[in-house]
Amino acid sequence: MDEAGSTRHLHDALGTLIDAGLIPRQPLAPLTHLLSGAMNEAALWLATSTDPVDLGDTSAALRHLLDSLRAPTEPRPRRGPARPATIRYPGSTPEPHGAQPPHE
Template structure:
């Protein structure tokens, strides 16, 4: 019986993963409104019934896709920060910002995380996801920089929102720009200046 339950759990997890994997490129390419539950189930190779066994509706599939992308991006940022081997937390923020902007150049991150998530999930739920991922990381870095004496004591939460807002807008600007190295360099320079100015 225990082996049977484990097999059922494995099958359920595999179905859930297949749905997320199938939905992600569909949402990125066509947008939430244009993707039907039937299309997701068909792309995943499962029935609609199997999909609804895993997710209450299409919005919950979208939420799972968003969580997966956020997890991946935060893992990339963490790995990039570790590779940079930088002790200065302000410089760490600059490294993290560049990796975030690199990630946002990818269609799935740009479309799903920045463009549609606030309207599909609602601002509060979208922010809740962000708080567990990017917003949480930024707050931790700011708090660490304050505690280490690298920057003056200041309100952490509003500052984190200002930084995240600037990074999101920078990502959207780059996505709609000419894609040149010159434009990206200009944005990187401005983000560096913003980070330096905020911590004076």
């Protein structure tokens, strides 16, 4: 794949992610070139690296970089009312959900 083709594919993929709301809306051309440049530089560096750990470290760094682009997500609403916590003491049996323990 040539440089123009890979840049076009990255541009299209980023555009799809932005349209889907997975990445915040932002100027697409600079984002494409920044990411492309970073990944190309990493590939050139890895091509000359002699340390086998560098590939895993680079992969982890790229994953972290790409994860940081994600749009913030809203907390999911709870489904139904919250259940009260069941407190269990040694030697006791838990009360069925909704049952009141006897008052002493």
